[in-house]
Amino acid sequence: GENVEQHPSTLSVQEGDSAVIKCTYSDSASNYFPWYKQELGKRPQLIIDIRSNVGEKKDQRIAVTLNKTAKHFSLHITETQPEDSAVYFCAASRRDGNKLVFGAGTILRVKS
Amino acid sequence: NAGVMQNPRHLVRRRGQEARLRCSPMKGHSHVYWYRQLPEEGLKFMVYLQKENIIDESGMPKERFSAEFPKEGPSILRIQQVVRGDSAAYFCASSPRLSSYEQYFGPGTRLTVT
Numbered sequence: 427g428e429n430v431e432q433h434p435s436t437l438s439v440q441e442g443d444s445a446v447i448k449c450t451y452s453d454s455a456s457n458y459f460p461w462y463k464q465e466l467g468k469r470p471q472l473i474i475d476i477r478s479n480v481g482e483k484k485d486q487r488i489a490v491t492l493n494k495t496a497k498h499f500s501l502h503i504t505e506t507q508p509e510d511s512a513v514y515f516c517a518a519s520r521r522d523g524n525k526l527v528f529g530a531g532t533i534l535r536v537k538s
Numbered sequence: 539n540a541g542v543m544q545n546p547r548h549l550v551r552r553r554g555q556e557a558r559l560r561c562s563p564m565k566g567h568s569h570v571y572w573y574r575q576l577p578e579e580g581l582k583f584m585v586y587l588q589k590e591n592i593i594d595e596s597g598m599p600k601e602r603f604s605a606e607f608p609k610e611g612p613s614i615l616r617i618q619q620v621v622r623g624d625s626a627a628y629f630c631a632s633s634p635r636l637s638s639y640e641q642y643f644g645p646g647t648r649l650t651v652t
Contacts, residue, residue, distance in 0.1 A: 432580075460641040469629065469643040470581065477639070504630055515580055519639065525571065526631075526641060528580040 428453035430518050432529025438505050441538045449516035449529050450498040452516060456518040459499045460526070464513045473514075474501070506536045540565065542632050542644035543612075550650045555625070558618040559647045563632030570613040571641060572605060575627040587613055618649045 429452040430534075439445050476483045476490045477503065482511035483490050487506075492499040499503055513533050517526040543562040551557050563570050569588055573581040586594040587607035598605065602620075607613040617624055627648050633639035 460640070462643075469645045472640060472642065475640065483614075524569070524633070524639070524641075525583040525586055525597070526573075526581075527583065530580045 428456060428518055428520070428527040429437055429528060430516060430527050430529045432516050432532055435530065436533045436535070438535045440535060441506060441508060441536055443506055444490045445501075445503045445506050445536075447501045447514055447516070447532045447534070449493070449500070449518075450496075451495070451518040452519065453520065453527075454497065456527075457521050458519045459490070460517050461488075461490060461501050462513075462515045462517065462528075464531075466512075466514065470515060480517060503534075505536075508536050508538050510534060522533075528534045542630060542642055543568075544628075544630055544644035544647050546647060548606060548648050548650070550652060551620050552652055553621055554619050557620050557649055559615040559628050559630075559649070560612040561615070561632075561644055562612040563630075564634075564642060567632035567634045567642075569633045569635065569638075570607050571631045571633075572613075572615050573629045573631065575629060575646075577626070581629065584595035584615070602603075618651075620649075622651050625649055632633045 457478035462470035463473045464470045467484045487504045489502045513531045515531050516529040572584040575581045583597040585605045602618045604616045627646045629646045631643045
């Protein structure tokens with residue numbers, strides 16, 4: 427079955443710096459890759475996603491890149507702010523299955 | 539436009555009791571997914587349902603766990619004879635149709651087994 431690995435497990439950055447979180451997946455049939463942000467005690471919130479026919483997608487300060495050949499995708503957050511502090515999860519799913527397989531999460535701390 | 543609703547938000551059960559968790563998908567959504575999140579871990583898929591059908595239950599433990607999504611009313615995740623290891627946050631997510639990738643999560647039910 428699908429396996430998604432996520433690195434790093436924790437990441438501390440200074441306010442204003444960039445943060446990058448990377449994920450690799452094992453199932454070559456996966457074609458949808460969302461990123462979720464989860465604050466303590468809250469629900470996971472979809473912040474950006476990318477489909478396999480696209481290499482990069484950007485939404486204001488966040489961007490996601492996908493390399494299907496290497497089977498990895500990354501989340502980039504620029505100009506980080508304290509409110510970006512949260513746990514970020516990557517996930518992957520197949521068109522014919524829909525279930526999301528999640529990475530283990532990255533705790534992002536933005537220091538002001 | 540109400541989001542995904544879950545209740546109860548917190549549930550305490552003693553070992554051996556039954557837990558019933560309810561999920562109402564977003565309006566217009568007919569696909570429901572249940573995920574479990576153990577403390578300080580990621581989310582693990584449990585089951586995927588459409589109205590009156592279980593589509594994929596590959597993540598469900600073979601015993602004590604069951605799920606349904608009736609024609610009328612919320613989806614229900616039922617855990618019989620709970621054990622301490624069942625303590626976790628249980629999230630449901632919904633999507634409008636099979637061809638729609640996005641899943642939107644509810645606030646979760648935090649189950650504590652004492």
